[in-house]
Amino acid sequence: MTYGRYLALDDLLAAQHPRSDRHDELLFIIIHQTKELWLKQILAELRLAKALVRDGKLIEAYKGLARISRIQAVMTLSWDVLATMTPSDYTRFRQVLGPSSGFQSDQFRAVETMLGLRGGGVPGPLTTAAAAEPSLWDDANAAMAAAGFPLPAEALARDWPQPYAPSEAVRAAWAEVYRDPTRHWDLYQLAEKLVDIDDALATWRHKHVLTVSRVIGGKPGTGGTAGVSYLESTLAKRAFPELWSLRTDL
Numbered sequence: 001m002t003y004g005r006y007l008a009l010d011d012l013l014a015a016q017h018p019r020s021d022r023h024d025e026l027l028f029i030i031i032h033q034t035k036e037l038w039l040k041q042i043l044a045e046l047r048l049a050k051a052l053v054r055d056g057k058l059i060e061a062y063k064g065l066a067r068i069s070r071i072q073a074v075m076t077l078s079w080d081v082l083a084t085m086t087p088s089d090y091t092r093f094r095q096v097l098g099p100s101s102g103f104q105s106d107q108f109r110a111v112e113t114m115l116g117l118r119g120g121g122v123p124g125p126l127t128t129a130a131a132a133e134p135s136l137w138d139d140a141n142a143a144m145a146a147a148g149f150p151l152p153a154e155a156l157a158r159d160w161p162q163p164y165a166p167s168e169a170v171r172a173a174w175a176e177v178y179r180d181p182t183r184h185w186d187l188y189q190l191a192e193k194l195v196d197i198d199d200a201l202a203t204w205r206h207k208h209v210l211t212v213s214r215v216i217g218g219k220p221g222t223g224g225t226a227g228v229s230y231l232e233s234t235l236a237k238r239a240f241p242e243l244w245s246l247r248t249d250l
């Protein structure tokens with residue numbers, strides 16, 4: 001075994017194929033590829049964390065959930081690298097992308113779906129498989145019910161692929177946890193790990209839209225949306241909506 005063979009570097013480093021002779025296209029490709037690698041790691045962490053939460057092993061799940069929000073922070077930081085690519089640099093090769101766009105990232109959509117955001121974008125095979133299962137938010141609510149909180153049946157046995165509708169009973173139950181953290185420390189800690197992930201996802205979205213407006217202004221996206229205005233419409237998405245709304249009740 002060697003370093004190069006273990007990491008399949010021949011394959012990895014042969015996987016960048018700029019379609020123009022513009023210097024910045026390599027950066028554009030590498031930023032997107034590293035994002036897909038990090039998404040792969042996030043999906044692996046989510047699979048493990050979901051199984052642990054479903055088994056009631058909340059403390060064991062914290063480590064992976066914390067790792068996810070740290071990876072998200074790295075992904076957000078990489079916007080600053082991409083922002084060194086000016087509109088003048090990007091417009092010189094943008095046409096080679098054709099209709100391709102991050103909009104079509106199956107791994108990104110699968111992460112959203114596993115967290116609890118369903119029904120958006122272009123569902124690829126990973127997303128479709130994830131949508132057939134309860135989300136992390138469904139798993140967390142099942143853990144609440146197992147801890148004795150009275151949650152309505154419709155919050156626990158949904159039609160999984162359908163978008164999640166926030167519930168007053170779920171909000172009230174989690175508000176109870178926040179009112180008395182010492183009594184429900186494991187659920188309280190779980191909730192804060194989930195808020196960290198939602199917070200980091202929203203921060204990533206904000207930095208994406210800022211970078212996009214810096215690079216393409218008001219032009220439409222290559223994926224067929226209106227561009228910045230579409231991305232702004234995604235900023236309010238929350239995978240764990242009641243964990244945000246309950247803060248008003250405290």
Ligand code: HEM
Pocket residue numbers: 031032035082090100101102103104105108121208212215216220221222223224225226227228230231234
């Ligand atoms: C100059 C660089 C970039 C521009 C101008 C840009 C622009 C856009 C636009 C306009 C959209 C909306 C869909 C469309 O019409 O295409 C979009 C979606 C998206 N982009 Fe980017 N993007 C850039 C870089 C990136 C990078 C580096 C990533 C990954 C790290 C990324 C990931 C995504 C994702 C995941 C979506 C779907 C978002 C959603 O539907 O919630 N983009 N991008």
